[in-house]
Amino acid sequence: MTTIAVINPNTTASMTATIAHAARLVAGADTEIVPITSSMGPASIEGYYDEAFAVPGLLYELTLAERDGAQAAIIACFDDTGLDAARAMLSIPVIGICEAAMVTAAFIAKRFTVVTTMERSRVPIEELAHRYGMAARARIRAADVPVLSLEDPNSDARQKLRAEIGRAIADDRAEAIVLGCAGMADLVKSFSAEFGLPVIDGVGAAVKHAEALVALGLRTSKQGPYAPPLAKRYDGALAQFAPA
Amino acid sequence: MTTIAVINPNTTASMTATIAHAARLVAGADTEIVPITSSMGPASIEGYYDEAFAVPGLLYELTLAERDGAQAAIIACFDDTGLDAARAMLSIPVIGICEAAMVTAAFIAKRFTVVTTMERSRVPIEELAHRYGMAARARIRAADVPVLSLEDPNSDARQKLRAEIGRAIADDRAEAIVLGCAGMADLVKSFSAEFGLPVIDGVGAAVKHAEALVALGLRTSKQGPYAPPLAKRYDGALAQFAPA
Amino acid sequence: MTTIAVINPNTTASMTATIAHAARLVAGADTEIVPITSSMGPASIEGYYDEAFAVPGLLYELTLAERDGAQAAIIACFDDTGLDAARAMLSIPVIGICEAAMVTAAFIAKRFTVVTTMERSRVPIEELAHRYGMAARARIRAADVPVLSLEDPNSDARQKLRAEIGRAIADDRAEAIVLGCAGMADLVKSFSAEFGLPVIDGVGAAVKHAEALVALGLRTSKQGPYAPPLAKRYDGALAQFAPA
Amino acid sequence: MTTIAVINPNTTASMTATIAHAARLVAGADTEIVPITSSMGPASIEGYYDEAFAVPGLLYELTLAERDGAQAAIIACFDDTGLDAARAMLSIPVIGICEAAMVTAAFIAKRFTVVTTMERSRVPIEELAHRYGMAARARIRAADVPVLSLEDPNSDARQKLRAEIGRAIADDRAEAIVLGCAGMADLVKSFSAEFGLPVIDGVGAAVKHAEALVALGLRTSKQGPYAPPLAKRYDGALAQFAPA
Amino acid sequence: MTTIAVINPNTTASMTATIAHAARLVAGADTEIVPITSSMGPASIEGYYDEAFAVPGLLYELTLAERDGAQAAIIACFDDTGLDAARAMLSIPVIGICEAAMVTAAFIAKRFTVVTTMERSRVPIEELAHRYGMAARARIRAADVPVLSLEDPNSDARQKLRAEIGRAIADDRAEAIVLGCAGMADLVKSFSAEFGLPVIDGVGAAVKHAEALVALGLRTSKQGPYAPPLAKRYDGALAQFAPA
Amino acid sequence: MTTIAVINPNTTASMTATIAHAARLVAGADTEIVPITSSMGPASIEGYYDEAFAVPGLLYELTLAERDGAQAAIIACFDDTGLDAARAMLSIPVIGICEAAMVTAAFIAKRFTVVTTMERSRVPIEELAHRYGMAARARIRAADVPVLSLEDPNSDARQKLRAEIGRAIADDRAEAIVLGCAGMADLVKSFSAEFGLPVIDGVGAAVKHAEALVALGLRTSKQGPYAPPLAKRYDGALAQFAPA
Structure with a gap:
């Protein structure tokens, strides 16, 4: 055990x-x-x-x-x-969970994009990517959703995340998506199916x-x-x- | 399964x-x-x-x-x-196994040293460390033992590896040791006990x-x-x- | 004011x-x-x-x-x-004070060495040097003196710091020395005079x-x-x- | 001889x-x-x-x-x-020919763009640029032309390459263009004349x-x-x- | 004195x-x-x-x-x-003044954009940013204004600088603006007020x-x-x- | 012609x-x-x-x-x-000649050492190595010989250069040597023969x-x-x- x-x-x-x-x-x-x-x-x-x-x-x-x-x-x-x-x-x-997610993404993709919650968290995660040796491989995007809105079934959080993932695929040519918040852990399956590429949750x-x-x-x-x-x-x- | x-x-x-x-x-x-x-x-x-x-x-x-x-x-x-x-x-x-070992070492140590077999493999592994984002964290050392001598119980391979690990600890201030050849996989336990710090095998x-x-x-x-x-x-x- | x-x-x-x-x-x-x-x-x-x-x-x-x-x-x-x-x-x-000291050192020297207190602080300061864009210019050394021993007139802290500065000059070819602890702030003058090169205190x-x-x-x-x-x-x- | x-x-x-x-x-x-x-x-x-x-x-x-x-x-x-x-x-x-072309470009331009064949080759060439010390100077673009289409006079390969070179000049402010495939070696002269900047073929x-x-x-x-x-x-x- | x-x-x-x-x-x-x-x-x-x-x-x-x-x-x-x-x-x-401005910007912002005069000066300032350890933090933009036009009250220099600062905020998500020419030193106050973020002059x-x-x-x-x-x-x- | x-x-x-x-x-x-x-x-x-x-x-x-x-x-x-x-x-x-020599060395060796004249030139050449993308591959050493002493048949310049090349081979594991001064151009042949590895002159x-x-x-x-x-x-x- x-x-x-x-x-x-x-x-x-x-x-x-x-x-x-x-x-x-x-x-x-x-x-x-x-x-x-x-x-x-x-x-x-x-x-x-x-x-x-x-x-x-x-x-x-x-x-x-x-x-x-x-x-x-x-x-x-x-x-x-x-x-x-x-x-x-x-x-x-x-x-x-950030280190775990990035390391996991790096086993299955050369370049990936992290989609996180708020703009203020974008640079801190860029710094983590740098520290974990992923600066050349990871792009960070913020979907402008407050963390707790992920808990709220009536918020437009999912929709905003979807839109940002779409931009990551089109503009960054992301090979995989990392969900940049513990509160997104339940979205892996649906997003992976919807976008047809690996989606990784750090938890x-x-x-x-x-x-x-x-x-x-x-x-x-x-x-x-x-x-x-x-x-x-x-x-x-x-x-x-x-x-x- | x-x-x-x-x-x-x-x-x-x-x-x-x-x-x-x-x-x-x-x-x-x-x-x-x-x-x-x-x-x-x-x-x-x-x-x-x-x-x-x-x-x-x-x-x-x-x-x-x-x-x-x-x-x-x-x-x-x-x-x-x-x-x-x-x-x-x-x-x-x-x-x-190199990527796996380095990623694993990075979860438990800031700086680590890879001890590999032959000098000619040192620079290639430095290049891998660079590629995996570990250039600032990993030092590579060669113990000057041919790969197949690891299979030979009468060779002095173990002794040479031991000496090189000693130098890694003293000179690199290595926090962990990565064994830099699949043929060393059986040495993890004894070396870890002997040197009192984490020893990682890529397999x-x-x-x-x-x-x-x-x-x-x-x-x-x-x-x-x-x-x-x-x-x-x-x-x-x-x-x-x-x-x- | x-x-x-x-x-x-x-x-x-x-x-x-x-x-x-x-x-x-x-x-x-x-x-x-x-x-x-x-x-x-x-x-x-x-x-x-x-x-x-x-x-x-x-x-x-x-x-x-x-x-x-x-x-x-x-x-x-x-x-x-x-x-x-x-x-x-x-x-x-x-x-x-670390950022301030490094930035100041960089105005008057191409390469400099930080001498800090304990070995456990060496890697964290290396990480700061990296973050402040000084990784190629700064070397970090620890003199193995506990922080509070700097307050104790009877400790051998000053002597250990002196020895480490000597090694920085000889081995790193340091052009300037940065004192790596707020508790060393009073040593600038005497060390600068003794070693004949700029000594910088972050405070x-x-x-x-x-x-x-x-x-x-x-x-x-x-x-x-x-x-x-x-x-x-x-x-x-x-x-x-x-x-x- | x-x-x-x-x-x-x-x-x-x-x-x-x-x-x-x-x-x-x-x-x-x-x-x-x-x-x-x-x-x-x-x-x-x-x-x-x-x-x-x-x-x-x-x-x-x-x-x-x-x-x-x-x-x-x-x-x-x-x-x-x-x-x-x-x-x-x-x-x-x-x-x-990649190393040769990049080294040559670096003698006559600070920043240059490689235009290669297929998207799947873009990241591998980015990795080469990194390895040759050109990561900060080289941008890599793929024109979405299969390698063998370059041998086919009826394909639209040349047109696609031209369009991508145009984007490199406008968006990357490329100072020179590197042709990213041995099969493009015959296009140097015409592209150089057409775009008015150095075009380099690795062969x-x-x-x-x-x-x-x-x-x-x-x-x-x-x-x-x-x-x-x-x-x-x-x-x-x-x-x-x-x-x- | x-x-x-x-x-x-x-x-x-x-x-x-x-x-x-x-x-x-x-x-x-x-x-x-x-x-x-x-x-x-x-x-x-x-x-x-x-x-x-x-x-x-x-x-x-x-x-x-x-x-x-x-x-x-x-x-x-x-x-x-x-x-x-x-x-x-x-x-x-x-x-x-470039080093001074970048160092100052780095004390109050994680990411900043330099707006300089002419395109030909953009890459040289990128090289300085690299040398000062700011490559990951500084973006450089040129507003296409000749240096001496800054001295001419009838030129459109200010307008062009304003437009470029606007792009820096929208596209680079600049947290602060560095004015990239000694001749812009008198614009700090007005630009800072207009754009509502720190504007730094190197002089x-x-x-x-x-x-x-x-x-x-x-x-x-x-x-x-x-x-x-x-x-x-x-x-x-x-x-x-x-x-x- | x-x-x-x-x-x-x-x-x-x-x-x-x-x-x-x-x-x-x-x-x-x-x-x-x-x-x-x-x-x-x-x-x-x-x-x-x-x-x-x-x-x-x-x-x-x-x-x-x-x-x-x-x-x-x-x-x-x-x-x-x-x-x-x-x-x-x-x-x-x-x-x-520095860029030419480094680029040439990089075609035949993964790691090489530049041996230059005076200590004051060491860091400037390190900066060039960085600029040419060779920071991870080139080590720079100074032999402490004034430039014009290379013109003087009675000086000990050659002897000092020889000693430094020896250290480069032993300590840096240099695969090739670059002569770091135009005034050393006539030493390529003899040093190459003496040390049994490629010696490169920038001229x-x-x-x-x-x-x-x-x-x-x-x-x-x-x-x-x-x-x-x-x-x-x-x-x-x-x-x-x-x-x-």
Whole structure:
């Protein structure tokens, strides 16, 4: 049995349900998905500020999850919020859904386009693409849909995403599409069928990478930048959430 | 049941046994590993020339494997020999062990070192690192051991590899080690224990990535560079191995 | 009168005193330096985890400082902790001391070396160099001195830094040295005299860049990734520190 | 007398005639051009798969040509098919027409556009541009013309190429045009006159580079990745074409 | 008192007046701006040739300025004409307005667009962006206005610049605009107000960077590429302008 | 008959003789080499300042050479002094010896090392390598020999160069050596024999590239950055050397 903690660093439980559903859809028979909604931070992560405020809650929850026996952790926000800090904090491997999705896309396409939610998230994802060595392969587009509108069946979010995917195919000559938000995880099948090319969701991709690392017996290296935090004093309201 | 064809493009059957063993060690309960030894090409791949002569046999075998029901294919040579051609030829996803190993290392370490066999393979692997977006993260070292000496229990290959890993840790400050040859697949456990940091073998990593792509229902995009070969005349001794 | 808030995201007040002294040494006659010690987070920032836990306190203090009339803000930690989030949150310009130091070094040298505290901070600063377009020009070295040992007159920190600078000059052919920690701000003069080449401290450099932006009437662009946070619900212990 | 073998790795003899004509047009008075049509492989090379199947025949022919006294060799396919393998196999210098054309363009223009045949070849040529250090200078466009249509006087290939060159000048602000297929070698003069800017054909460029290397007494370095293949067993249908 | 020499390497005095005005507008109370019009070279610098002919006069004037007590120097041409030579020649710090403007833009925006005068200057500024580590962040556009038309109140230069800025915002999603010519220094305020985003002029930015370097006590490193010229014979008409 | 002007931008005639000899050694039977010693500028070019002072004389001489019928021009200084300006000024193609040497090395080796004269020239040549797309392939070393010592049979220059080449082979694993100064052109043969790997001199390489461009009928593109200088006023001592 492999236990994978999947944290939604947005504090919106309905989004966690979407994420958990997508995770379980692809998880192996022996994998238990443990979905977690962060209880500290913004209702939705849209930009650098929200990211920063989401991280301590995310780290705290992941620390608990590791103590409770999780063998791998997934951060289910396409900004890969707090990924490096989580890797330093935990011993178990940690996967971000942006890195997972891009790596997966790169196995089946030379050039792909990420379609994300809001314009303000476009450049941050371009920076991630650069960091993951995908700058020459990935184009990033924003469909101008707020994150939480993806949870709203009456919004025009799906329609806007469709239009942007159409532009990606026509103008970028995208060979594959990456869905750039955890809240889009349920759209893989329909979009893939509609557009006739691979559509990749980071949540599903991350589940498989997490299972892989566990099966391979690999954990985050503790030599260098991911060395565990040194024991020290933490002050203020966050101190209670810091490592003992 | 997931069927994964694992081809050894070196025509040396004992190496295929090592590879098959490593693959089965990490494969899921529902995964069938189908090991294939290429029957056309060099006994071992050491440099650009050997690579080129190994590819047609490799493509031919993989075409047969796909017809026989394989759902994913792995090219078990660290040069990722013929990877792009195989992706264009087949519909099922194809994984190279170099790309698989580097991607896996990048999930658990910022900087890692590949230890490969011979000096002549060092620059080709540097080129792969560049292509996979890992140029700033991966260092490549050669231990000066011929590929087939890895099959020989009396050679000093293990000792030379050990020495080179030691230099990688001391001089490159490597956070993880990638074994740069399919023939080293059985050394992961002992080296990992000996050096106290993650050691990654591409064969195992590729098996998990292949399983992941199958589980996610993803196949190589046929838009753009991986479009299937056009029907045309093929001449000469290879014609019988070309697509009908 | 130009008012510049200088926040020490480490919660150690003695370090703030060092920083404030270095800032005032170079500030213009019309500049008021307002030093702030963050009250929430780790006593010293050493690695990704500490960074993450320091950011919410830092953002909260900077929000107060802007309300109180600061015209520019400096984040006095060489990891440029929380820089993007602060730029998104605030209207006034925000300067990180790593970016400020590297930019300043680049005006007077083609190649320079950063000497930072601990090995675990080396790769994060390499990543910053990459992000600031300095990857080909900056080398990063760690002297293996804990951040707080810089505050301790009895430690061997100065000696270790000196040795590392010597290696940077001999081995990297460094044309200038950047001190890679806010806590080293008082060493500029003596090291510059001792080694006979420019030595740059990020705190001083950031003060001058902050004054410059104020004088030029420039504020962070609110188009794109630094657009102000959207109004939304924030949950948990941090909610009280989030924007109203 | 300098003897240069020019191999067409497409097995189509009429294309070889076009190539030979272009080569002789620019060859020095003392240069003998020896055109060779590969007898093993695809009738035309369009994509990764065709490339892979063309290489063994190409290497075999070049080995014979070297034995027969050729002092340099040219691979007349814009994918630079098998270039690294040929350099490892032979002692005489080997030139690919893509590398030759890009290097030549770079002597007379800062930015240039390659116009190639089919969309599936666009990304492979982008990868070559990256490998040759031209990523920031070269744009690649496909005119959607099959390779063999260039041999057909009734096709609309020329018209499509013209239209694409027009877009390159208008949209890319191309300073020069590189013709991205050996089969276009006869169009240099007319396109250059029509568009009023330098038009470069790789075959001609490669002839002059080959002459240059012979005149300079330079041969492929045998230190490192181009070291000659090691003696070993080759199996199967290709064994008869491998080095003795 | 800080004395900053600002040289206009164009020999057009009216442009120097525009530059001097812009410089004084942002200079500190204690800063004396010493504007210099080069007496040797082209009336306006438009392209590589003009640059080359402007440099000796520029170097000669800056040498005199340093002898007369200038503590920093600014080269007020957006090509950063002669910047490296001036840094090698002088002991005082030297700032180019392109580098100053880009560095300043990077403190307040992730992505920005430079709007310069003529198409022939576009690629040279792209090269500078690359050299300053800004290739991924800066787009360069030319408005097709001759440099000296900026001095002519009856020209349509302003209108053309406005149109190009509009395109930069719509098509590049520019977060900030950099004015790509010293002769545009007086347009900052009006364009900034009109377009509602930061507009940066290199002259003003350079003044503040120059003041900063003086306040920090930093001078160009004389280790390595900026080592002072060796004593040697200089021949011909320029000899009288060379270092004694 | 092809006439190639080879200008030595150093004003030292004995160096021109070395250059002319090297050029004629490899020139075709139909090529006339016209060696020119610049009469304006430094006796030797060692660093950015000397470069800047050498350019106007170089441009003037090349303008005269073009008027006198030269069909191509070579700038025989390894800094590629004034290359872009010359390309803009002239219609005939212009070749720099650094670009020519690197391009030639890249045809026969994956990795090579440039051995130049003085440490102050190392970083400028690194910048050229970057500009020519060779940053990942070329290492630059300085042997600490003044340029004019190469003309002095009693100096230890040859010995120092030999030692540095030895280090390049041992430490860089150089596959080929590029001689990084026009004054070393006569050392190709002996060093190549001594070290057993290709040694490349830029003067010879440039002659062959110049012949190639003439034979191909290619001239510098006049679209974009190399557009001819606009008619305008030039002031001061240089005015007499500027275009009419």
